Amino acid sequence: MTDKLLLGGRTYSSRLLVGTGKYKDLEETGKAIEASGAEIVTVAIRRTNIGQNKDEPSLLEVISPDKYTILPNTAGCYDENSAIRTCQLARELLDGHNLVKLEVLGDQKTLYPDITATLKAAEKLIADGFMVMVYTTDDPVMAKRFEEMGCIAVMPLAAPIGSGLGIRNPYNIRTIVENAKVPILVDAGVGTASDATIAMELGCDGVLMNTAIAEAKNPVLMASAMKKAIEAGREAYLAGRMPRRAYASASSPIDGQFF
Amino acid sequence: MQIQLNGNPLSLDKITTIQDLLDDLNLSGRLAVEVNHQIVPRSLFQSHRLNAGDNIEIVHAIGGG
Numbered sequence: 001m002t003d004k005l006l007l008g009g010r011t012y013s014s015r016l017l018v019g020t021g022k023y024k025d026l027e028e029t030g031k032a033i034e035a036s037g038a039e040i041v042t043v044a045i046r047r048t049n050i051g052q053n054k055d056e057p058s059l060l061e062v063i064s065p066d067k068y069t070i071l072p073n074t075a076g077c078y079d080e081n082s083a084i085r086t087c088q089l090a091r092e093l094l095d096g097h098n099l100v101k102l103e104v105l106g107d108q109k110t111l112y113p114d115i116t117a118t119l120k121a122a123e124k125l126i127a128d129g130f131m132v133m134v135y136t137t138d139d140p141v142m143a144k145r146f147e148e149m150g151c152i153a154v155m156p157l158a159a160p161i162g163s164g165l166g167i168r169n170p171y172n173i174r175t176i177v178e179n180a181k182v183p184i185l186v187d188a189g190v191g192t193a194s195d196a197t198i199a200m201e202l203g204c205d206g207v208l209m210n211t212a213i214a215e216a217k218n219p220v221l222m223a224s225a226m227k228k229a230i231e232a233g234r235e236a237y238l239a240g241r242m243p244r245r246a247y248a249s250a251s252s253p254i255d256g257q258f259f
Numbered sequence: 260m261q262i263q264l265n266g267n268p269l270s271l272d273k274i275t276t277i278q279d280l281l282d283d284l285n286l287s288g289r290l291a292v293e294v295n296h297q298i299v300p301r302s303l304f305q306s307h308r309l310n311a312g313d314n315i316e317i318v319h320a321i322g323g324g
Contacts, residue, residue, distance in 0.1 A: 019322075019323060019324030020321075020322035020323060020324075021322040021323040021324045022322070022324070023322060026322075029322060042323060042324055043320040043321065043322065043323055044320070044321050044322065044323025044324075045291075045318050045319070045320060045321075046318060046319070046321050046323075047265040047266070047316065047317065047318055047319075048265070048286055048290055048317045048318065048319045050264065050265060050267075050284055050286075050317075051284070051285075058288055058289070058319065058320075059319075059320055059321055059322055060288070060289050060319075060320050061288075065289075070320070072320065073323055073324070075323050075324065085293075085296070088298055089291040089293065089298060089316075089318050090291070090320070092291040092298050092300065092301070093289050093290055093291035093318065093319065093320065094289070094320075161324065162324075188324075208324075209324075210323075210324030211324065
């Protein structure tokens, strides 16, 4: 497959992006990411534990910025200022790497984005030189607005973060894809392999997931499934599917029937 | 002198730089430091002196989605 994902000035072979949260331990995190084939990996930015054991490996020692494109997120931010601060701190700790995943949440129960705050944060971050991949709803108007203001990718949710419900509104996702000039990646709500395949069949450029892999009974096996699911969906999309029909269309010829 | 570090008060017996503080706490690796909501770049860790009442945040990358 020579069909590459072009994102933030770099090309990637994998269209599966994965998070690093919710794993049992760093060893499982590393193995799952390896099995997934993902090249872009999200991380969260949090306070260091004062008094931590210096000999314990840290996440970026297992998932090295030399090998992976690290995508810091603004998880847990409910206002634009904390999101902006998080991105600035992330850029500092990653030596000027300015790719970020922006999420500004509006509600603790659904973890749905606060679009108004996200718009304001995106505007300021873009002005400050960040390459913003923005987590948003499946609203086609807002998706286009984020693109037009300069986000390098728009990431509509399939369903609430960690819900595993899969794409709840495929028609909106398809509309967003059709309208877009920047990569569209489904982010949040994927539960199993077929969900990821459906996203790719709708024409998405990639899928970002975390819980679907980390909370599977066998995360490393699920990571492998997801890798194939993304590839299968992408090939199916590029192959151009057959039309849906209301009635049957026989696969075998009528000519030459002997009965 | 008293400072705030990651949300908790901390007493320092002498005026130190950020690098001194990191050394005392045995912190190294990829991290970022904010003093009073302003990021202090790594290049200034050795020279930036802390003042009484400073509110310091030291952050790093952890697992997240």
